[in-house]
Amino acid sequence: MSAVHSFVLHPFARKDKERPNVDIRIIGVLGAGQMGSGIAQLAAAAEYDVRLCDASLAQAEVGRGKIDAVLGRQVEKGKMEDAARKALVARIKPVATPADFADCDLVVEAATENVTLKLELFRACDAAMKKGAILASNTSSISLTKLAAATKRPPEVIGMHFMNPPPLMKLVEIVRAIQTSEETFKDTVAVAHKMGKTTTVSNDAPGFLVNRILIPMLCEACFALQEGVGSAEDIDTGAKLGLNHPMGPLELSDLIGLDTVLAIADVLYRDIGDDKYRAPTNLRNLVAAGWLGRKTKRGFYTYDDKGQKAGRA
Numbered sequence: 373m374s375a376v377h378s379f380v381l382h383p384f385a386r387k388d389k390e391r392p393n394v395d396i397r398i399i400g401v402l403g404a405g406q407m408g409s410g411i412a413q414l415a416a417a418a419e420y421d422v423r424l425c426d427a428s429l430a431q432a433e434v435g436r437g438k439i440d441a442v443l444g445r446q447v448e449k450g451k452m453e454d455a456a457r458k459a460l461v462a463r464i465k466p467v468a469t470p471a472d473f474a475d476c477d478l479v480v481e482a483a484t485e486n487v488t489l490k491l492e493l494f495r496a497c498d499a500a501m502k503k504g505a506i507l508a509s510n511t512s513s514i515s516l517t518k519l520a521a522a523t524k525r526p527p528e529v530i531g532m533h534f535m536n537p538p539p540l541m542k543l544v545e546i547v548r549a550i551q552t553s554e555e556t557f558k559d560t561v562a563v564a565h566k567m568g569k570t571t572t573v574s575n576d577a578p579g580f581l582v583n584r585i586l587i588p589m590l591c592e593a594c595f596a597l598q599e600g601v602g603s604a605e606d607i608d609t610g611a612k613l614g615l616n617h618p619m620g621p622l623e624l625s626d627l628i629g630l631d632t633v634l635a636i637a638d639v640l641y642r643d644i645g646d647d648k649y650r651a652p653t654n655l656r657n658l659v660a661a662g663w664l665g666r667k668t669k670r671g672f673y674t675y676d677d678k679g680q681k682a683g684r685a
């Protein structure tokens with residue numbers, strides 16, 4: 373699949389002649405939640421060997437189990453051979469800690485959107501990974517430049533922002549830290565293309581491009597609901613039928629995870645410093661209650677065990 377950008381040398385990029393040529397064959401994925409498990413599935417489908425890690429080995433195994441279940445449904449529908457499902461799942465090895473990423477050529481961090489946690493995980497990955505291996509983050513909003521500075525490999529740090537759900541969404545937004553080398557950029561774009569994705573490029577700014585556009589719209593929908601301008605259903609139906617969006621902003625927020633939406637909004641507000649990015653109270657309250665959307669079966673709407681919308685919360 374072709375990229376929608378050209379390889380223009382980033383103004384801050386430097387040629388890193390020190391970096392050994394890394395043939396990317398083994399990909400580590402850190403975080404086995406909805407994004408990490410989707411990224412692991414994509415990587416295995418592109419015939420990379422995958423190391424899948426979460427806060428514990430048991431959670432990584434649960435992540436691989438979810439991938440197996442998703443693929444099992446594809447087999448039931450006749451969209452995949454059972455042998456292909458088994459081969460794909462066999463390429464994913466659950467591991468216990470980032471220390472198990474020593475043989476990885478690329479690690480994609482996809483843990484909870486929290487800067488303190490990501491800095492800690494970046495340091496742990498950096499310590500374990502071999503020289504020249506690329507350390508990417510799927511962060512939705514956190515500064516890649518800050519994450520890169522916490523490591524001993526700033527030229528090999530980059531943003532690989534997959535969309536939700538990763539196997540279905542066509543885009544990977546590549547985010548360049550100011551330290552990212554041209555080689556790292558090219559190799560990362562090549563991996564995204566091998567996974568069948570189209571890439572766009574963003575420089576390192578709060579929310580990058582996609583969430584800089586999306587999150588203010590999601591928050592505005594929350595404000596409209598909070599002020600009683602209309603019901604949740606009318607807000608979502610308005611966006612779907614009036615704007616031709618495939619999902620309304622409140623149901624999309626539930627899909628993304630309200631904790632993630634709030635975390636991104638808080639980064640935009642703090643790092644850009646404009647009041648227009650402030651998060652609405654109803655969103656903050658739902659997160660405080662632990663009602664995080666589909667992943668907890670309750671957010672703006674309620675969901676059944678299969679993740680189907682059951683009603684209004």
Ligand code: NAD
Nearest residue numbers: 403404405406407408426427482483484485511512536628
């Ligand atoms: P999630 O809540 O589904 O998964 C987060 C995972 O991180 C969990 O499995 C959790 O156990 C794990 N984790 C927490 N602490 C950890 C630790 N110390 N070590 C290892 N793993 C740990 O969240 P998600 O939606 O998969 O989001 C993950 C990342 O992807 C975030 O940075 C988010 O901003 C980004 N992202 C999310 C979306 C979306 O729509 N949800 C889209 C693009 C990017």
